[in-house]
Amino acid sequence: MFLNQLDLTTALRPSLLPEETLLFVQDAVGLYEGKYKIPQYQNGHAYLTSHRACYVDNEEPRKHSVAINLKDVEHPEFYAGFLKSSPKITFYPKPSKRLSLSTRGPPTLSGNNATSSPVSITPERYGSPLRTLASSPAPAPPTSATWVCPICSFSNPVPSNFDPATANAHTPLPPCLACGIKPPLVHVVKAAITAMTNRQSSPIAPTPQRAFNDHGNFLSTAGLSNDLAASAPTTSVQCPRCTFGNHPSLLSCEMCGASLISIADKRLELARNIGRSDSPGPSLTNLPLQGESIECIKFSFRGGGEKIFYERLKNALVQRKWLLQSAPPIPKPNRLSGVFDDGYVTGSDQNERDPERNKVVGIAGLERRGLEQRRNNELMLGTAFEDLEALMTSAKEIVALAESFASQANLGTNGNSEASALLSQSASALGLVTTKDMLRSGSDSLYVSELSRNLAELLTDDTRGILKREGGIITLVDLWALFNRARGGVELVSPTDFEKAARLWDKLKLPVRLRRFKSGLLVVQGRDRTDEKTIASLLSWFRELHSEPPVGEVSWDWRLFGRGVTAQETAERFDWSVGVASEELEMAEEKGMLCREQGLDGLRFWENWLVNMPADCIEG
Template structure:
């Protein structure tokens, strides 16, 4: 009735058998409010006694717990992670009681809820990944800012960085894997250095086997297409203006790089390998037209294609050699200008054939042949012949 605990016979026996000299172990308090409600002289420590061993194991466990400091993670939110349920499907719910006690929704609503939860989890994971990426980009920006600050200091101290300092700075930026920009090498007299470095970067970009820029374009590409591809590959560090791009392309011949700039009669500028010539292009076109005498066409023709072959359009030429349509038309016009091809303008559009017509153009005589004919005429006039 009074709320006191009842003592059994066994309890009194155990209490009587216990030694009276042992002090009672104080209780552990997990809540600060409970601790404050106790007596003022309550012990702030505990005492542990080991009777049958186990002290060494306890000490090792305690040492590991102190090292890991797991109590700091007691109030931390759980990390989102996907788990597999009994049905073998991925579940993105956190391991908190609210989600564990949530009833499963079947049908279309359940699929929509599952997709929404997966979308939220993916947003969290992508957000953490972008934080790491932003940290990496900030490190790269610090290196670029350091190079730019060095360039400004050099310009401020010496009244304009010398060509040697700019060359050292550009070389250092290249070794660090940075893109050489105008801000790094400076302006004024260093523009020539910037254009030469840009010209070398362009040549390396074109001849890189892993990129295969020229190979995919059939060995020739327009300067406009190359400008767009190069700026896209720089990743937005600093876009190259069309004027600087053309100036850098015109330095290939001077720097003896393995690519060259070529201008068609219409004014279209293209980029191709240094070994590529007009004679090689005409030879490839004529070889292809000769092959058309052997392979049957896709549709029936009104003439004997085995004897006369057939004409080709700019689109067919572009598909055959991997060129763009503009480049294919320019190459066909170049071959026509050289007399290797002739054109046919009809209802199907402009077609080019192998030229079998004698244009009457006499090939220029060589110097030795001219000297031989002059000597023969002189002998005839003198009467020796």
Template sequence: MLSRIDLTPASRPLLLPDETLLFVQNAVGIYEGKYKIPNYQNGSAYLTSHRACYVDNEDPRKFSVAVELKDVDRVECYAGFLKSSPKITLFLKPPATAAVAATNNFTPSPGNRSAVSTPKPATPLIRPTSPLPASTGVWICPICSFSNPIPSNYIPQVTPTGSIPPCLACGIRPSPGVLESSSQQPPPRSPTPLSSLSPLHTAGSGPTPSSSTATATTTATATGDSDEATFACPRCTFLNHRWLRSCEICGEHLISPDLPTEQLLEATRGESPAPTSIARKGGLIGENVEVVKFSFRAGGDKVFHERLRNALIQRKWLLQNAPPVPTPGQSGNGGASSGGGASGATNADGGAAAERVVGIAGLERAGRNVRRKNEAAIGGAFEDLEALMGRAKEMVALAEEFSTRLSSTPTFANNEAKAVLRNSTQALGIVTKDMLTSATGGGSNSSDKASDLYLSELARQVAEFLADDARGILKREGGVITLVDLWAIYNRARGIELISPSDLEKATGLFEKLKLPVRVRRFRSGLLVVQEARSSDAETVRRIMEWISGPGWGRGVTAAQAAERFGWSIGVAAEELEMAEERGALCREVGVEGVRFWRNWLVEERR
């Protein structure tokens, strides 16, 4: 079942606890069965250890869904052919209550019995027989026209598509509509002998009509009944029996002519090949979907399929609701504290139990033992933390050297080391190039696509880093941070898989294209800064004017004072003051102490 997902400020899936990102691929669309889902054809696929997510590029807040991996029954891969893109098919498990509910509700109600009831006889001389059970019929293969038996355990609209056996002749698996139409078609009827019917006319009931009159009456009756019992297919205009649900010629889904005009207009399919439920509701959110396909128009299907199968094997979502691992001595401490001193306390070195002490002395001894253990645990933790902080620079250099050696010498042992390094980066939530590479050795075109995807995901991650309220990077820097400072702070927080300044510059240039909450700004001197997308020069000038305004001529300020006031760096403060000067709001005074900016009363007096 497709479900909506929460997104980060950078329009990426918000990961659950203990959920790791495995792969990212752009230019992806999703299907429901063999039909495209409208508004879900231009986005990115995010594969995590718990979900397979789709995030739309145009409107990610509205058209972003996910499939829980715990609901996936099996996976199939289609390599594509000619203009058909490669696809990954996810066959979902049916709901636990669907089979029981469908079995109980399979017998049609009196109001809806016309959908599967026996057709009305066209003449009173033939009695219809009872329809055969759906499990004893046959279905005709649309490929080779071979007659196959319908499985006995097949339940319409409940049995998954993957559970339907293929054709016995050509091996092609049919669609559920073929079995439904075959199981609901009325069986051939044989006319009942006239001798077993009650006579229509007796000797004393009246004169028998002549043969010509009877022929005309029969023809008129048959013509009227045929007009009422048939209606044209909306695709091929073939006249089908009114009780059929699909056309006998082209297989098109038929709409009953007994429906009101409003329902007919609502149920009529448009030009889009999507199912009517999708076109009418705008998606299948919350509905029982059997098959979901991910269409990869820019490659990446092989890596996605490989890591999806590994995620289904590992089943990390089972650990989400698992109880915590018990620690040694946890039950003993709890017993001592809850027993009110009834149980004896143990020695600090784990020796034999001391003599049994009850009352206040027992409570004091139990509390003293708990405090001693807590002090030992906290002291050891802080010692490890101090040692790690003291060797942070050495660890970063060692990680860089280790990564360089792995990439330069591809051996079997290094492949295992790469897997360990990949797991560590996944645990830290870092997007690396191996998560985004859509093809291995696919030429310059594939390399360019992988590079573009890496830069776009790096831009999203940097935007999340800046917009994180817990870190408060932009707030601490006064809403503006230089690109050099951002590169240093981001690499320091990242720790491993450090990025180059050129990659960061290219990634920040994609902020506006990806509609992220931050943007890049270039000052007149060429200084590049990153600030919030909603901030503007007019707002900055207004804040400066409110600060320097005062009684008389106001006050003159320097770049250092502005940096201290607004939290900017010295370079950013100087650029902002010069920008306000260019707009005519400030004027400068060059003296011995340096440059000081005042409110431009000269321009205001001329006005």
């Protein structure tokens, strides 16, 4: 299966595998299967990780989310967009699967398509070369090789049944469609051969079975487009102001400083209202995801961002992080000699192989071992920071080292546990947290929504149990401090962004919510914790107070009325902060469930017997 089920975190983001890192996020993305839109997969977020390319739907994220494992991807293809057709990135599955498919006969999918949307197979916009390219990866690429008429220079299709190998002077040739002059045989043969060689020169040629498909057409433009895609549009991003070709990962023009993103953004604003109902692509009526007959999957980038996505995708495909898990650690220089170990030998093996080390025992041996260890660390740090590439490849080791440093520092100072917990957290947070440069920073809304998901993840993470520790409710300010500390001092989040992110929880249907108390205090709590539940828990506590005698002599009938509680007592009872407790009490009071008593010793809250007197009380 090319498309895989995607597990989502509580914040509706793809849950990352160990070692997996998030590379890029883009919103306003739709999915195509072949050249057909996949229904219900038309408005979502695309997440690019080191292992996968994921699509998460905006409307029904749990239902309509898929991932493509990059290891299954043969090669990606870029299409820059044309007029109303959005830029797209096409993922082709590994050929082995396609081979087995095509031997099974014509793909079931194309049959589906033919019935569901009877689009004529020949492209409607013949005159547009880009359009032709765009449709080339479709199940039945309609175009074949072309020959250019030497008389009128019109591009004619090479006949479908034309085979350059068997062609001779007697092979009937159709005249030029424009001027009606028959072409010379050599000319047509040349064109056909060029087309074939183009196709074969692409990294891995489509299988011959596929070349002659249902219609017997030559599949030539697929190869052609590969070449074009690799060379033309992806290597640089043209500045809209000065037309300077910038590197795709740049966010503003190197020459004139103009934002490379704003243009796309403005279009996005417009497009958001329009929707994609008028998108030129046809759409599938049924879902082909379960089927194995997937020719290719396209990500359509309606909100821009496709260039950076493609750039990072190519890098991810080159790096092949998914191989890392089984791969040997990076070569380590052998002790003293400086010769690089092959790295396959584990520590214990090394000990056995090293007679020298075993000879030195006792304190000297310990000291020596410590020295070696330090030298080793030094070397690793030295090589790791040599350049960025090296850091990337040895990131795993460095993180492990950092963690061990952290634990050592903790041992040495015997410091407070919170600080050490934060230290170790910060290491793991490095790979976890959305930073501004992971996204196109021009698009603030995307950054904020990702931040919002990030926050929700942090809050619902059971291993940290932030909300539980705070009694299920935490003030926004406390959370902000906690969050920034968890980020370990890098990429701090501004309070404005933070509040904006928190306000998005409702819209993104995340499992936490932001609540404003009457006094304006903003707190964060789980979505399942409603006012009704809070009141119910408060009232059940009050009912308990009817049966337990209060401390000291009281002048009222505590069996009947229970007793009044202060915000302090409530905070202790429910593990809330005092501010939250008093706000919750006032909320319950406002709902008419509690009433207050302003005494000399402060404000106390009671069950509201003012409105409903207990029945037995009225009789007595």
